[in-house]
Each structure stands twice: as C-alpha cells, then as structure tokens.
Amino acid sequence: MMRTMPTPAITTVALVGNPNCGKTTLFNALTGLRQKVGNYPGVTVEKKEGIVSSVNGRDITLLDLPGTYSLIASSPDEQVVADVLLGSLKNTPVPDAVICVVDASNLERNLYLVSQIIDHGLPTIVALNMMDVAEQSGVRIDVRHLSDALGVPVIPTVAKKNKGTDDLRAALLAGPAPSSRAMQWTLPETVQRELDELSGMLSAAHKYRSVVAHHTALLLLSSPAAPDEGRTDISPEIRAHVRQDHEKLDFLGIDRYSVFIEARYKWIKQVCAYASSPSLSTGASLSDRVDAVLTHKFWGVLIFFALMSVMFQMIFSWAELPMDLIGHGFDAVSARVGSVIPPGDVHDLIVNGVISGVGAVVMFLPQILLLFFFLSILEDSGYMSRAAYVMDRIMSSVGLHGKSFIPMLSSFACAIPGIMATRTIEHPKDRLVTILVSPLMSCSARLPVYALMIAAFIPQYTLLGVVSLPGVVLISLYALGLVAALAMAWTLKKTFLKGTSLPFLMELPPYKMPSLKSTAIHMWERGFIFLKKAGTIILGISIVLWFLATYPKTENATPSERLAQSFVGRAGKFIEPAIKPLGFDWKIGIGLLSSLLQREVFVSTMGTIYNIQDDSAGSMREAMQRDVNPDTGKPVFTALTAICIMVYYVLAMQCLSTLVVVRRETNSWKWPAFQFFYMSALAYAVTFGVYRAGLMLGY
C-alpha cells in the first residue's frame, strides 16, 4: 500500500500487544537494550524507554509497555497501557504512533487489541511476530490481505532471531499513518446511538479529546454499575445520564459488557477468514501431552516440589568445589598480603577487614550463579506459568490465586522484582496480600547466610545414599519461607484484608528450549551485580566494621577481650539480653545488627570479627567452629544455633530496598511498617520456639 500523506515527524512510539507476544524482545532488538524477557505473561510490568536511532538523526523514543488483552484494563500493569495511549500519564507525551505486536500463532485473540488500537486513531504498524511458531503449527497468514483488512502496514517478524526488525525500523522511519479502517465493527443500533451520545456529552462537558471521550463512554456503558459520587471527574448530569442508559439497555435485555466484545469479535472473525488459513494440525500436540502431566492435579504438584528440591540440592552440591577454590584463593591472597605489609593497623585492616569481609561473601558466588541458572531456565522454558497453574489449588486454599504465585517465585531471586510482578494482579486486596508475604520467600541475599551456616555446622551426612543432609536443610529453609508466606496470606485474608478472589485465568505459553546464550548472559549479569555489590557496599561496610571492631583499643588483652571492648562488641553485648532467648550470643548480635538493612552483611561481618578474634591460621569456618563462650564453656555455634540463625534469616525483614519499594507500590508507609513489624515478630517467635524445642530434644 502506498501512502501519500505527508509524514509528520515521529518522536515517540509505543509498543503494545498481548502478554508474552514478544514486545520486549522486539524492543531490545530495536534499541539495543537488554530489558528482561521471559516466556510467561506479565514479565514487563511498567513502562520502559529506549532510543531507536535513525540515519537522518531524528531519533525515536520507543516505549516498551506491559502486555494487555484489552485497553479496558483490569490490573495496574494493564492500566499503564491505557494511560499511555490516552495521554493521562503525567511525564509521558501521547505517542505519535503505535507498533502493535501480534502473536501470529494466535491471530484471532491478538486482533482484539489491534482493533481497539486502530480505533484509537493513532498511526499504527502491526508487527506480526512469532512467524516461526505460526509456521511450525501450520497457521498460514496472507500478510497483504491482513494489511488490507486492517488498513495498516503489517510486517512479519521473528523478534528472537532479529528477522524483520530492519523492515519494521524502516516502516517506522517512513512514518505510518492512522488506519482507514477504524470502527469497522458494528454495534446494535441502540447501543451505538447511546455510545455516540455519551461520547458527545463527555467531549462537550469535559473537553475530552474525541478518542478519550469515546474510550470513557465505552467504559461507562459497559461497567456493571453507573459511576457514583466518588467519581469526581465526571459531572453529575453525565452520571445521571449513564444511569438512565444502563436502565434502558438492561431493560432491552442487552448484555452491556459482552455486546462490545462480541461486536469486535464478529469483525475479527471476518478479518481472519480473509487473511489466514487455520492451523491444519489436529489432535493433541506434544506440548498438550506434556501439559496433561505437568498441570495434573496430583502429579503436577508433586513434580513441582520435586523440581524445586532437585534445584536446591544441586545448588548446594555443585557449588561446593568452586566455593572451596575461591576460599583457598582468598586465603592465599591473605597470606601473601600479610607477608608483604609489616604488622600494624593497615595490615589488619586489609587482612581482617577487607579480605575476610569481602572474601566471606564472594565465596558464595557459585551458589548465586547456580540459583540464577535454574531460575533463568524456569522463566524461559514456560514452566513458570505451569507452576502458577498447579499451585492455584494450594493458593486458593489460603484465599489467593495462582497468579500470586508468580511474584512469589520471582522472589527467590529478590523480593523487589517479586513485588513489582504483583502489578499483574487485578484484585487490589490480593495484590496487597501478595506484596506483604512475598519477602518471606528466600531471596538470593539469604543464600550466602544459609550456605555459610550449613557448610560450617550441618554434618555432611548422606541419607538413603542420594540426598545429603545439608541439601535437605537448605530445601527445608526454602520450604519454611513458602509455608510462612502461605500461612501469613491466609491470616491476612481472614482478618483485615478480606475479600473474594476473581476467577483465575492464566495463559499457558508454549514450551521453549531455553537458549544457552541468554541463560549465560543472565548469569553473567547477576554474577556481576553480586560482585559489584561485594566490591562496593560490602567492602565499605567491612572497612567501617573493622574500625568499629578495633576501636577503642584495649592494651594488654587477648584478641577476644579486645573485640568485646570495641564499639561493636559493646553494641553486641548491649543487645545480648534480647537475643539470648534465641540462643544467640553477642557476636551473633553484632551480625544481626550490621545486617539490619542488608542480609549478606551478616556473612562479611562474621568474616571480619572472626579474623580479628582468631589470629591462628585457618578459615573463618574453622574459627567459628572453635569459638567457645567463656561464660559457659560451651561452643558459641552448635548445629542448633546455626539452625536458629537460619530460621531467623528466613523470616526477618532485613532489607531496606524492599521496604522502600513496598512503600512506593502501596503509596503509604503504613504497609512497609506493618510488614517490618510482623516479620520481625514472626522471626523472633519462631526462632524462640525452634531453640526451645531443640534444647528440649537435647541438642
């Protein structure tokens, strides 16, 4: 199709499409950025910006948006799309054009959103993505016919392989135009009349642009109840008018909600019939057969837990060798530096503060890499959605639904992306409950604490010849986090966040082979972030901690007495009475204090203080094992203490960044404060219980 209209300069373009259709992949291909991609719906939950550079120097800002099935939003992430297109977002201009990404293997469902976008009147290009998948499943699409029927350019792409992206960029720079086929679908006459009338009233009364007026009118007509006094943005006359319209249409027996949907689908069916031939394959595909097992009521749940167990067992056993190597490496560096710098404070600072503190954390890099290796496979394969589907029954027994499980699974990496992922949850109360419990899931920052305690104090004991005791302990800690999150969700839903859940709808994306390259990139990025943190924040904290553990100096005392007299020693002694009931001494108290805002710091703190206290050669692990409480003559750390520490770290809220994000997502300090207090109380109570029970059992 040739277009002769003059092309106005395009500066901002939005990427819009159904969830999981490849928008972010396309965004990354066009901008060269690396935003997160994953094979499940709901990966992108907020607006992201990038630049598409053009030859003539007129750069275009590209907006990557969350996926949505409709412009009538049902969750906060979908609302972003409607807001951007309607221009109701403060710091974002209305885009000059839209790239509507369509999953070619699912044409009919995807065209629903396309038809809404076209009605919006913005210049539009359709990117017909996933052409490879469509071809494989035997769907044939006539691109020219589709373009004719929609009245916009259609460009076939395979974003993952970078195919068609050049054509897309060229089309973008050529300047697309609005579709000539807007509003081709037909409503029953009465409905159309009311829609036009209401839309006219809205533009007259509120000076809405026609698109916004039309969109609002449609929303008002199809919503279950007329707007009440709470909607101050709509005048009382219009509210009254809407109420009349509702009564009238209801009286005529018109389903105000589905009438619009049906009208669009009627048109879409015609478009599809004209432009595509349906898939030839019949019968259950391989993917369907796999799903029959993986989403089975019983086997699905069993397989999920088995997979998780294998994952954590592997994280523990595979990491052992590289971890030892890194440990030896640090020991060697430490010995080397020790011999170069003469004894004195700089020597101590570097050996006890810097190398032991940072080294203690860096040692756990292998575990972190393995965790992200497994999580990346989980996200790319398509299993994520199956896990959510399978867990739906368990989740609904606590009053949430399967969708809440995706944020919880994401929290295995870090609670922050988990909390962001709750934006896909429609029901505000369900969303809040999920935000409040997600930080109970064990994040990657807890892994070094677990790994340190397990390696030092849980005996290497093999059960039944296959599973090792340390692995079982690690799995139990993750399970404890999950159980605590579910129990807490149940409690919250039963008490002050009551509410019924909406029915659960979750799309199951096709299985995909995770690509080695993207997994490797993901691990590299995560490993880099971990090392960077160790080399900056943890390094800084270790240095300051060394100072606080060395000053004020006491002459003529044993290292242990000197530590006790230092600033941190006094602080630890100060809180000791409060933590004694948990089986913790003042040195563990120092760790608890220093890790109040960031969990990994516990590990670097132990590294530093045990090096200050214990001059003899050997690893910090050995120093901790040797440490004896002078008052009782018993070891400071036993297996029971180690378990208590880990239980405490599973449940306690020790992450400032998470609290800040919760505050932003809930718009008040009330919820992060509540979260902080309930998690601290829970951690204290449960650890106390575990310690008492352990003592009673004779440990």
Place this chain on the structure above:
Amino acid sequence: MDWQQIASLCIVALSAALLVRSSLVKKKKRGSSACGSCDGCGNKERP
C-alpha cells in the same frame, strides 16, 4: 600513632564518606519510573 594507624583511619573515613554519599545519591535518583534501588530484576540498561 604510627603511619599505619593514620593511614588506616584515613581509609576508614574515606569509606564511611563514600557509603554515606552513595546512599544519599540513591535516594535522590529514586522516584520516577525505574525503581532505583533494585538489583534484582536484571533490568540493567546498557549505557
């Protein structure tokens, strides 16, 4: 005070200053679209 003591105290003061500064800068950057503090979602933009 020997030179090692002076040097070590300088390093401590410098790190403390850098730590404070970095936490202040972070707070300022937070706000609009990106979360500013997160290192968890892998959304590392290439410069």
